[in-house]
Amino acid sequence: MNSKGNAVVAQSGGPTAAINSSACGVIQEAIKSGKIGRVIGATNGILGILQEDLFDISAEKPKTIEQLTQTPAAAIGSCRYKLKSLEESKADFERILDVFGAHNIRYFFYAGGNDSMDTADKVNKLAAESGYELVCIGIPKTVDNDLAFTDHCPGYGSVAKYVATCAAEAGRDTEALYTTDTCTILEVMGRNAGWIAAATGLASRRPEDAPHLIYMPESAFSFDKLVSDVKEVLKELGRVFIVAGEGLKDEKGEYVTADKGTFGKDSFGHIQLGGVAEMLKAVIEKEVGIKARFNKPGTNQRSAMHFASLTDVNEAYMCGQMAVKAALSGENGKMVTLVREQGPKYKCTTGLAELRDVANGEKKVPAEYINDKGNHITDAMRDYVKPLVRGEAPITIGEDGLPVFMRFERKRLEKKLPKYM
Amino acid sequence: MNSKGNAVVAQSGGPTAAINSSACGVIQEAIKSGKIGRVIGATNGILGILQEDLFDISAEKPKTIEQLTQTPAAAIGSCRYKLKSLEESKADFERILDVFGAHNIRYFFYAGGNDSMDTADKVNKLAAESGYELVCIGIPKTVDNDLAFTDHCPGYGSVAKYVATCAAEAGRDTEALYTTDTCTILEVMGRNAGWIAAATGLASRRPEDAPHLIYMPESAFSFDKLVSDVKEVLKELGRVFIVAGEGLKDEKGEYVTADKGTFGKDSFGHIQLGGVAEMLKAVIEKEVGIKARFNKPGTNQRSAMHFASLTDVNEAYMCGQMAVKAALSGENGKMVTLVREQGPKYKCTTGLAELRDVANGEKKVPAEYINDKGNHITDAMRDYVKPLVRGEAPITIGEDGLPVFMRFERKRLEKKLPKYM
Numbered sequence: 076m077n078s079k080g081n082a083v084v085a086q087s088g089g090p091t092a093a094i095n096s097s098a099c100g101v102i103q104e105a106i107k108s109g110k111i112g113r114v115i116g117a118t119n120g121i122l123g124i125l126q127e128d129l130f131d132i133s134a135e136k137p138k139t140i141e142q143l144t145q146t147p148a149a150a151i152g153s154c155r156y157k158l159k160s161l162e163e164s165k166a167d168f169e170r171i172l173d174v175f176g177a178h179n180i181r182y183f184f185y186a187g188g189n190d191s192m193d194t195a196d197k198v199n200k201l202a203a204e205s206g207y208e209l210v211c212i213g214i215p216k217t218v219d220n221d222l223a224f225t226d227h228c229p230g231y232g233s234v235a236k237y238v239a240t241c242a243a244e245a246g247r248d249t250e251a252l253y254t255t256d257t258c259t260i261l262e263v264m265g266r267n268a269g270w271i272a273a274a275t276g277l278a279s280r281r282p283e284d285a286p287h288l289i290y291m292p293e294s295a296f297s298f299d300k301l302v303s304d305v306k307e308v309l310k311e312l313g314r315v316f317i318v319a320g321e322g323l324k325d326e327k328g329e330y331v332t333a334d335k336g337t338f339g340k341d342s343f344g345h346i347q348l349g350g351v352a353e354m355l356k357a358v359i360e361k362e363v364g365i366k367a368r369f370n371k372p373g374t375n376q377r378s379a380m381h382f383a384s385l386t387d388v389n390e391a392y393m394c395g396q397m398a399v400k401a402a403l404s405g406e407n408g409k410m411v412t413l414v415r416e417q418g419p420k421y422k423c424t425t426g427l428a429e430l431r432d433v434a435n436g437e438k439k440v441p442a443e444y445i446n447d448k449g450n451h452i453t454d455a456m457r458d459y460v461k462p463l464v465r466g467e468a469p470i471t472i473g474e475d476g477l478p479v480f481m482r483f484e485r486k487r488l489e490k491k492l493p494k495y496m
Numbered sequence: 497m498n499s500k501g502n503a504v505v506a507q508s509g510g511p512t513a514a515i516n517s518s519a520c521g522v523i524q525e526a527i528k529s530g531k532i533g534r535v536i537g538a539t540n541g542i543l544g545i546l547q548e549d550l551f552d553i554s555a556e557k558p559k560t561i562e563q564l565t566q567t568p569a570a571a572i573g574s575c576r577y578k579l580k581s582l583e584e585s586k587a588d589f590e591r592i593l594d595v596f597g598a599h600n601i602r603y604f605f606y607a608g609g610n611d612s613m614d615t616a617d618k619v620n621k622l623a624a625e626s627g628y629e630l631v632c633i634g635i636p637k638t639v640d641n642d643l644a645f646t647d648h649c650p651g652y653g654s655v656a657k658y659v660a661t662c663a664a665e666a667g668r669d670t671e672a673l674y675t676t677d678t679c680t681i682l683e684v685m686g687r688n689a690g691w692i693a694a695a696t697g698l699a700s701r702r703p704e705d706a707p708h709l710i711y712m713p714e715s716a717f718s719f720d721k722l723v724s725d726v727k728e729v730l731k732e733l734g735r736v737f738i739v740a741g742e743g744l745k746d747e748k749g750e751y752v753t754a755d756k757g758t759f760g761k762d763s764f765g766h767i768q769l770g771g772v773a774e775m776l777k778a779v780i781e782k783e784v785g786i787k788a789r790f791n792k793p794g795t796n797q798r799s800a801m802h803f804a805s806l807t808d809v810n811e812a813y814m815c816g817q818m819a820v821k822a823a824l825s826g827e828n829g830k831m832v833t834l835v836r837e838q839g840p841k842y843k844c845t846t847g848l849a850e851l852r853d854v855a856n857g858e859k860k861v862p863a864e865y866i867n868d869k870g871n872h873i874t875d876a877m878r879d880y881v882k883p884l885v886r887g888e889a890p891i892t893i894g895e896d897g898l899p900v901f902m903r904f905e906r907k908r909l910e911k912k913l914p915k916y917m
Binding site for chain 2: 256384
């Protein structure tokens with residue numbers, strides 16, 4: 076068995092409800108292929124590789140591996156450790172190859188966003204330069220849905236389904252109690268791209284349905300506009316439900332803060348608030364004179380396994396599976412992509428993109444997905460996102476009424492190298 | 497048909513995922529009985545009655561009524577309008593009876609908390625004094641679970657299931673990314689009682705499972721204690737997941753604010769923050785030196801129909817149904833209660849309590865449900881809450897992947913009285 080190269084699976088960045096499904100796809104396909112030695116988990120992503128903190132996934136029970144598809148977050152462990160250029164982070168990159176060499180790791184499957192694809196690409200280059208035989212395949216992962224060269228990203232469909240449902244449900248709450256709680260703000264993730272905020276637009280099937288206003292980083296935001304938008308909705312419906320991406324920007328492309336005096340001179344100079352939702356709440360209460368409250372699901376939106384999209388979880392698995400197939404068929408330095416086929420019925424297959432291209436790309440919500448006023452979505456966005464949120468991923472509920480998740484036993488691999496870091 | 501008295505159904509206060517099931521129980525049982533004329537909805541609770549803003553629920557499609565059990569919030573409409581004593585709010589109480597008289601309303605079914613039971617009790621007294629034949633039956637409703645004389649309140653089981661799941665899921669997120677995001681705070685509802693916070697304790701099946709610390713209004717909170725609790729958990733696990741009720745109180749029973757200098761003299765004098773979560777985050781970042789983030793589901797927790805407790809929804813329906821049965825069997829001035837039968841297997845039936853007793857009572861989390869350190873729950877609390885969160889209430893999913901909710905057509909009753917308010 077030792078003649079076959081081993082594979083390492085690593086997870087990076089913010090967790091999602093589907094990243095473990097990708098890991099499951101990699102692990103089950105690698106085992107099934109019979110062509111890969113041991114499947115090794117890197118505890119906490121690239122940190123685990125650098126620190127030689129590895130465990131034997133092949134030794135885990137098949138049922139544990141199976142349950143990955145029902146477990147949110149990143150079961151192998153994630154991190155936000157960022158490597159720079161090959162020159163600046165030379166020691167780190169060399170250490171990675173040393174660890175790979177020490178454990179006969181010949182396949183590197185890395186699920187993450189741009190930065191992770193960049194890291195995988197550089198590891199791959201260095202391996203080639205050093206004559207170390209290695210295959211690096213990336214697997215897309217991000218709730219932000221901002222990776223280029225893929226129609227959408229595993230993880231996005233689930234967060235989209237969840238936040239849209241949050242908007243639909245809390246929208247009914249606001250509708251029921253509008254005589255006192257007239258305005259509700261739902262703050263969702265997405266610092267640079269508004270994909271998550273845009274997805275909530277699905278919930279407004281009719282004009283009276285929440286959300287009534289959606290603000291995304293792609294449209295220039297101003298407090299003047301907010302106040303006039305809110306007043307307009309109030310005149311029509313007597314209540315207003317707003318979705319705001321966490322990274323709203325003004326017409327100069329700078330993050331909006333309440334103390335910038337964007338709305339009138341020094342109008343909000345005294346408002347010192349952390350997040351977008353608090354800021355909008357304060358401005359609306361002061362300038363419109365209605366009570367506003369906010370919901371900020373935070374990490375719950377990206378870990379909502381209990382209402383994850385079946386489409387998303389299945390596609391995430393497929394990406395993991397295809398990563399192994401690509402690696403075994405001679406591909407290298409690529410990321411698996413999701414390809415939406417033309418036609419009225421949704422069909423999604425996979426493709427491959429160069430790691431270096433993905434690393435340098437970024438995909439924002441295109442103008443045709445945003446309405447003219449810059450405060451809601453168009454039907455084109457609805458058509459884009461609808462198939463991605465379809466179906467409910469199966470979960471197992473315990474006798475205590477709560478979902479059951481797996482945890483690895485983590486049989487650690489013996490360290491063979493000196494301590495690092 | 498006009499010889500039979502009509503019934504009005506009204507909903508009050510903060511919405512829940514189950515209050516519409518209670519309304520469904522009332523409506524279907526009233527129609528089935530054949531003893532009640534028209535079932536009338538009061539748009540936005542007592543406000544609808546005062547303003548004679550009523551609609552004919554009997555004229556709604558049976559399917560719309562059926563779908564109430566799958567719709568969150570308060571489909572008839574709710575409000576927070578508070579009536580005072582019979583003397584202070586005399587005009588309001590008399591107006592209520594005038595409206596009842598104008599529409600031959602002889603049954604008043606009111607779903608709400610203490611204040612609503614108080615209102616129903618007073619309307620009932622005034623009717624008796626005025627010789628107006630009326631039957632008033634209350635239906636318990638509150639996510640806060642703080643009503644006395646009932647084992648638990650419809651609405652609580654669903655919020656409990658949801659927040660416990662949120663803790664389990666976001667707990668895995670923190671576990672995956674602890675090397676950077678070491679601390680997560682989940683702020684839940686419950687200004688005076690810690691029932692919702694306590695329910696999240698269900699998620700910690702094992703010590704490593706979130707939440708690691710739970711703070712409830714029933715235990716005196718201090719920032720000193722918080723900091724030392726956090727450090728202790730960090731030493732053990734390297735991460736910490738905290739649940740905080742929105743209304744934490746210090747040893748004097750006053751709401752904790754960061755500018756009170758509870759932790760060291762003026763230590764937090766400069767921190768001006770709105771909610772408990774922001775406050776805890778700021779203190780932990782400053783005093784423990786780790787990154788903290790917070791999730792605040794807000795109204796999403798009480799409207800989370802997509803993962804509501806089947807037990808809760810069924811019991812809520814039963815309360816509505818029993819309210820009608822009680823009214824028709826000669827009871828008056830009572831609230832339906834939930835009675836947990838003794839024995840190892842959970843069984844719940846209904847009883848009745850005097851409206852005036854319920855109005856004056858309040859049920860907090862008892863000392864035996866809170867651990868000695870005042871920062872988590874005991875097995876007694878687990879045993880109490882577990883049966884309440886069991887089962888998943890059925891929902892209908894649209895072709896767009898999101899839950900489908902009903903809306904009444906609202907055939908308004910013609911106004912017969914002069915305008916009021």
